[in-house]
Amino acid sequence: MASIARNICISKTLNNITKLLGNITLQPNVISSSVVICKPRIYCSQHAFLHVTSKQNDLMEFFDHKDNWSEKEVKAGRPWFKSELRLKSNEDLHKLWFVLLKERNMLLTMEHAYNERFANMPSPERRDKVEKSMENLETVVRERNQAYHLLETGETGERPAKYVYNALGMRFFYRMTQHRIPKFMNKKWFKTHHFGFGGYAVRTFLRKYNEKQNNKERTKQRGQERYVLRLMQQFPNMDMDAVKKYWPDVDIEKLRNKEDIRGHFVPQ
Template structure:
């Protein structure tokens, strides 16, 4: 047991210290550092460890399946997802490589999940899919940040897809994402017609009136609720710390509420004390 533990710990140390660059550029197959790094030290025995996910070119279609060692396990322990801060220190090339590792990992997990569902078996640790998803989202965020910075430097614009607020046929505002067209705007009759949405009409006016009433009522009720809550607190605890109340309910005028009849407890007020 001790030898395996030592091996695991040393592996964890090397993975933690070594950067992805060294791992990727060395002769070894590309590895997914945090997935293996945290785990081996934690799970030193018994538990199935989906250790380091390697992706060799020779595996071919078997890359769609998990390690055969963990096929029949009930629990597969893995590490956490990649954090944005860890990804920010990687180069573009490394991020590009990591994207494909994550993509393969996700395909593998989806395949395993599908097969497990088909065979009426329990898919071990389904949160692995979420972890890959979070990692991929974080990676995209980082790439997007870099893209924005580059565009701002070169062109003075963010390079993001242009958006603007427009009204739809119900008179509600939404973000319209612009897209490229083959025809210029003045020639594109179909587009002009599709954009020409007026929202006059009795039905729309009635809808908007009631919709706004609904929004207003929600706001009003929330306000009343917090006001009543404050009064009940003051009634039950006359010596309540007002600063805490003010911080908790910034919208409520506490000084005014203190003189309310509802905020007074069921006791005879002390006069002249």
């Protein structure tokens, strides 16, 4: 009896399973809806945009463009003026400084390459223009730093310096530096910095040096006087104010009283 009851239960279970399978209908929309598609979300606020840098030429950045190698003259603009640089922001000045620095390194490399080949560099004045621009830029930056420090602290903020004499009695502008140890304990500094002079040999050197400098100044002064005197002989009606502007060290009234001012002429 137990086996018959077990078989009846199994048959009922199979009938229930077949009924459930018969009620199931496969529809495409049901299958597609049950599939979950995961799409990644990109938040623009949390991701940087794509940056593309300029083309890099490795060590060729130290050389001029190949089209200029065979040229005899390369056109270049004028240097930057201080009035123009004062209108720019600190960020623009910072960028311009590195542009000029890169240009100067390139010109120095090209100059060295031309010297090794015993050739003339095209338009060598480009280096002077770049250095003049860098000098003006540095002056403008120093002006801004001084103005800022004067407003905040009452001092210029510049590196302290003073005029001193070296061992030969020559006066020069010495810029002070900071050291980790006190001055009286810094033996290395005392070995490399000798201020002040004295002795018979140094005094003799200074006397001859000053004599040589005075002779140079006297020769320069006489050369200017002779040149102005020759102009006054050739052009007696020229503008004396312009002469004083170009040669301020020349005494015009003294030259007018000289007999050479009348020039050579045949009396009638």
